[in-house]
Amino acid sequence: xxxxxxxxxxxxxxxxxxxxxxxxxxxxxxxxxxxxxxxxxxxxxxxxxxxxxxxxxxxxxxxxxxxxxxxxxxxxxxxxxxxxxxxxxxxxxxxxxxxxxxxxxxxxxxxxxxxxxxxxx
Amino acid sequence: xxxxxxxxxxxxxxxxxxxxxxxxxxxxxxxxxxxxxxxxxxxxxxxxxxxxxxxxxxxxxxxxxxxxxxxxxxxxxxxxxxxxxxxxxxxxxxxxxxxxxxxxxxxxxxxxxxxxxxxxx
DNA sequence: CTAACTGTACTAGAACAGTTAATACAGTTT
DNA sequence: AAACTGTATTAACTGTTCTAGTACAGTTAG
Numbered sequence: 001x002x003x004x005x006x007x008x009x010x011x012x013x014x015x016x017x018x019x020x021x022x023x024x025x026x027x028x029x030x031x032x033x034x035x036x037x038x039x040x041x042x043x044x045x046x047x048x049x050x051x052x053x054x055x056x057x058x059x060x061x062x063x064x065x066x067x068x069x070x071x072x073x074x075x076x077x078x079x080x081x082x083x084x085x086x087x088x089x090x091x092x093x094x095x096x097x098x099x100x101x102x103x104x105x106x107x108x109x110x111x112x113x114x115x116x117x118x119x120x121x
Numbered sequence: 122x123x124x125x126x127x128x129x130x131x132x133x134x135x136x137x138x139x140x141x142x143x144x145x146x147x148x149x150x151x152x153x154x155x156x157x158x159x160x161x162x163x164x165x166x167x168x169x170x171x172x173x174x175x176x177x178x179x180x181x182x183x184x185x186x187x188x189x190x191x192x193x194x195x196x197x198x199x200x201x202x203x204x205x206x207x208x209x210x211x212x213x214x215x216x217x218x219x220x221x222x223x224x225x226x227x228x229x230x231x232x233x234x235x236x237x238x239x240x241x242x
Numbered sequence: 243c244t245a246a247c248t249g250t251a252c253t254a255g256a257a258c259a260g261t262t263a264a265t266a267c268a269g270t271t272t
Numbered sequence: 273a274a275a276c277t278g279t280a281t282t283a284a285c286t287g288t289t290c291t292a293g294t295a296c297a298g299t300t301a302g
Contacts, residue, residue: 011260026223037277048262053279069278070269086224090234093217096210097238102147103207110235113211117218118228130259132289158248169291174250190249191298248299258289263282270277 001036004045012047016055024064024075025085031077035065038073122157125166133168137176145185145196146206152198156186159194 002019004012023029035041038056042049056073059065063081067073097110123140125133144150156162159177163170177194180186184202188194218231 013260022220025220038279039277050263051261054260056278067278068269070271070276072270072277082224086221086226089217089221089224090226093214093221094234094238096214096217097235098241099143099146100207100210100214101238101242103203103210105207105211107235107239111232113215114218114228114231114235117215117222120219121222134289159250160248171292172290175289177249188249189298191247191300193248193299243302245302246300248297250297251295253294254292256289256291258287260286260288262285265282266280268277268279270275272273272275 002041002045004047013051013055013058016041016045016052017058020055020059021062021064021085025082029075031075033075035073035075123162123166125168134172134176134179137162137166137173138179141176141180142183142185142206146203150196152196154196156194156196 001023002016004015008015020029020035029035035056036044038049038052042052045052056065056067060067060073062084063078064076065073066076100110101107122144123137125136129136141150141156150156156177157165159170159173163173166173177186177188181188181194183205184199185197186194187197221231222228
């Protein structure tokens with residue numbers, strides 16, 4: 001479900017956040033679906049429950065999930081979170097495209113990249 | 122020339138790396154041009170020379186600059202470094218575009234983003 | 243030649259972030 | 273009642289980042 005890369009310089013809780021957010025925005029984890037419990041996911045990934053809790057906390061702050069003590073944590077179809085994420089991504093893509101153009105990547109090459117991604121839908 | 126953001130979670134030496142790489146890639150720092158000395162840049166930014174040295178070391182490892190003891194450090198028009206950076210950026214852009222599409226960003230919106238960047242050249 | 247510059251190297255320490263560990267408590271489910 | 277849930281707290285360990293101080297050798301300008 002989630003895979004960790006210990007060679008990655010990014011902290012584990014960030015990798016978990018990214019992994020779960022990806023599952024949610026792509027619809028693999030539909031709104032209302034129950035996430036694995038803090039302890040269960042910790043055991044599955046062989047890491048400390050506190051690290052999972054931190055990831056869940058931040059995902060809840062960002063509006064991607066909501067947690068109910070005693071019951072569990074659940075995916076939350078949150079439009080505000082999506083809008084914020086979209087804004088963030090667009091800004092990053094903009095910068096990268098600018099650098100790629102400086103690096104000599106042609107307009108056609110970038111368009112081809114987009115078409116490629118288009119077919120994957 | 123380079124600006125530091127202490128609120129940024131990224132380490133200072135990384136911000137310096139990114140800033141200098143950007144100057145080099147965009148041609149603002151043409152091949153052969155002398156970079157500020159380790160001590161001069163450290164004084165200008167009010168940080169420790171060791172931090173600058175670390176940034177320069179990594180930039181040299183990545184092929185963006187070359188350093189000559191006693192003389193200084195210089196921008197190095199390195200095609201291999203550019204190719205590696207290009208590959209890295211393309212991979213990231215690819216992932217982001219995929220996520221943006223899932224977030225409901227239309228093909229037209231992405232194309233508009235590219236055209237926008239195109240006009241800046 | 244000498245003084246002031248250059249990159250480079252090394253050690254030591256402070257500060258911080260990330261992670262683990264061990265408990266504990268209260269609400270929910272079976 | 274037992275086993276689950278999220279949540280909270282405290283302590284300790286580890287690695288990274290950054291600063292500080294010092295040193296050495298090559299280069300350049302006076």
